[in-house]
Amino acid sequence: MIFSEPVFRPGGDRFIEMELGDEMSFDLNFRVHSVSRLIREEGPAGIVEIVPELTSIMISYDFERIPYADVVAEVTALFHAVGPLDGLELDSRIFYLPIRYFDPWTRECYDDYCAKIAQKERDPELVARLNGLADLAQLARVHSGTDYWVAALGFYPGLVSLMPLDPRCRLTAPKYDPPRTWTYKGTIGIGGSLCSIYPDRTPGGYQMIARTPVPIWDPQQRLAAFAESLALFRPGDRVRFIPASAEEYEHVAAQVEAGTYLHNVAEYQRFSIGNYHRWLATIDETVRF
Amino acid sequence: MLEVIKPGLETTVQDWPGRIGYWEQGFPFSGPMDDWSFRLANLLVGNAADAAGLECQFTGPTLRFGRDAVIALTGAAMQPTLDNAPLPLWESVVVRAGQVLSLGFARIGARAYLAIAGGIETAPVLGSRATFHQAGIGGLDGYALKEGQRLPLGTGDGAGEPGRRVREECRPPLTDERVWQMEAVPGPNDDWIDEAGHRRFLESDWTVQSRSNRTGFRLDGPAWSFTAKATDKRPEHGEDPSNILDHGYPVGAVNLCGQTPIILVNDGPSTGGFINPYTVPSAAFWKLAQSRPGDVYRFRAVSVEEAQDKRRAINRLIAESSIERV
Structure with missing residues (x-):
């Protein structure tokens, strides 16, 4: 309501x-x-x-x-x-984040959880199955097929709650129970109907499907994007995930390590909810990519 | 300069009111938990209200002064000595370059505060020197003090006056009593708890668990029971009665995580998916700060107005009228 x-x-x-x-x-x-x-x-x-x-x-x-x-x-x-909503617009930057789906690090974290805490189905397979997807390739396609809306920030500095804007890309998943004691920094997870990016190595409960080498928070403020704040996102920003190969991931990770990485962000964007509603009315929300 | 000979259990640089303006990005305020004692310490040495000092928890540090200074210790009684001679609490005193201030374990209370005329001048992060060690920001390199570190001090030459003491009736009334009367304002989610649940909260003894720190105070006590709002809700709120769609957490929230209440304090999370049936008001934070694992809380429901009146009463004590000459 x-x-x-x-x-x-x-x-x-x-x-x-x-x-x-x-x-x-x-x-x-x-x-x-x-x-x-x-x-x-x-x-x-x-x-x-x-x-x-x-x-x-x-x-x-x-x-x-x-x-x-x-x-x-x-x-x-x-x-x-x-x-009324339909007349509203908000400034809304778009961040492009390279991510590697089904990466070795989240797999290692999952294996560690199974060995030490509890057995469970592998996260990507579980998310694909619960959402009726054919295979992991489709999971990556669906997950990366939409802009995400930064609906909220909090719990830990820079941690984001992301809502998919394209209803054809909605994914839902239960959270880990009991939760993990650790998660790799940069892990991309799905919990409930939200997606999140782990800003640092923290405990967690979202199902892990990918990892990004791009920092979303930086207490040392090494990279240019953190000149004014330690956390990258503001509420109302948008995020687009760009599938990256192992080589591309390493390339970006090396730039981050060297302190030369430039975050890829479109600053000129505004979001019109009237346009969004008009577009929603033209699509068949039941299809998947 | 202040040299850390022994760091104590977990001693951090803090300032008041802490890191303001970044809460919506997930940064807590941090700052001293017992700001009544902390502010009196700054007042004693003539510092501005926002000058940084040290919060010492349970067992205090041993520190060598690199210059003369006027200092004051307030809060928990950690048996302070200066070159092995006992040092009074709640009083400004002169320390000479090379002297060693040593704090032991807290006999009464849990957190002691050290103010130094001129303040501690570590680099501010997002407008504050307060340490938030969970994420490694503020203070000295982001964390609690470590052996061998050197803390930069402000230019306090000639500043600060010894022989100033806080009148006894103006200090937080610390005793070795282990039972605390704790105020709690109903809300924001008091309507998720049924009448029996409220009665049990207000009529039972709640014991502070050992897993309690500047993030939260976990309590042991009786079970909670819920209204239909908690048990018959839309699925996106989550399965457990205590689950709610993610929302902001007030500092002081009695955050109900399943059946375990956790009072969220200065370094607590800004948001999350559990309900907050009560909130401990700021005027009671000195009691949280000075209590220890195993202590008992007995809660009393107070209105917003009463909680604000109590806070005003404390704020009025941070004034020259509270100071007497030794």
């Missing part, structure tokens, strides 16, 4: 959770980011930070500067000021 009026709930003395709905939906998430943009640009003084998520916005505020009730009233007004 997408709410016609936002619901506000307190998170202690200095946070407010604003709920805009309770379902996994691109339209809902687009509204989250449209409202978030207005809060950033026109929100009242005293709002310290916001965290836009899939269906909600966490607001941090300084109650010495603005009381709870005023945050609610002012943010509600901004919610209504956003207007």
Whole structure:
């Protein structure tokens, strides 16, 4: 459900959770980011930070500067000021990321999990089977056949929740249970209906299908893309995965290692949800690539 | 310069209010967990409120000073000595170049704070010197102090005044009592818990597990029970009653992970897929910071207004009126 009026709930003395709905939906998430943009640009003084998520916005505020009730009233007004979805556009950079499907590193991580924690079906085979795909080649084709929407960031610095924009490329998968104790940096995983990129070596639960040599976060800020922030993505960016051969992967990895890698990003892009809806109406969502 | 002779259990550079402005990219605020004690330490030595100091956890460090300085220790009682002579807490004192400050284990409380006039001047990362060691950023090279490291100090020549002491009634009331009355504001997801679940949360003893740190405090206690909102929901929320579509986590959230509540604190995750039935307000963070594994929490539900009044009361204490002359 997408709410016609936002619901506000307190998170202690200095946070407010604003709920805009309770379902996994691109339209809902687009509204989250449209409202978030207005809060950033026109929100009242005293709002310290916001965290836009899939269906909600966490607001941090300084109650010495603005009381709870005023945050609610002012943010509600901004919610209504956003207007109908089909008229909205957001700046949306596109990042092109080379990835190697069914790579040896995620396989090694899977083998380690099976040896030490629990037996399970191999991740790519499991994802292909559960989604009715003919083989792994089709999994790579389907997975790389769409732009992904950066729906949210968080949990760990730079970690992204990615939604496929082309409904013909939707994939779903259960998470590891119990979770992994480690995952290679740069692993591409699928959990629920979201895709994610592991910014660093961390525990994890998404099904692993590929790896990218391109860093999406860099605490040392070695590469040019991290001059202003340690994390690559902002909410509302898009990601396109480019299948890479072993040689191409090594080529990029060597550039990253040397500190010369330039992230491939189109900065001029905007995203029109009206155009998106018109395009959706023209396609048969049931076919696969 | 401050030389690390022994690093202590996990001693980090922190500043207050920490790293603000990057939460939406997944960076927590970090900063001192007991900011009441931390801010009083800076006040004692005449530092600006955002000057960086050290947070010492459970067992403190041994440090040699490379220059004269005025310092103050607040928070947990870690039996501090200066060249083996006992040093008072809650008081600004002079340290001479070459002297060795040594902290032991915390007899009362868990976290002690060291402020040095002029502050610690490690390189800020994203606008803050606070250490977030889970991801290796801030502080000194991103992590807790290590033996042999040298911490750069600000120019504190002549700055800071010894003989200033925090009045006893203006300090966090630390005792060796192991049972804590902990405030908790219902929400954001209090409507996912049924009445019996709320009653058990507010009427039971909750024991702090040993796996507790600056990310979160895990609690042992009775089982939770849920409303239909948790058990009869759309499938994308996940299978467990405590699962919800990923959302932002308030700092202080009582984050319910299956049946285990974890109070998320300064270095906690910004988002995730579990519900937060209660949130511990900022005015109670000094109690979290000063409690230890095995301690017991008893929760009391408070309104947003009461939680904010309690915080205002603490903020008012970070003032010259709290200082007396020795």
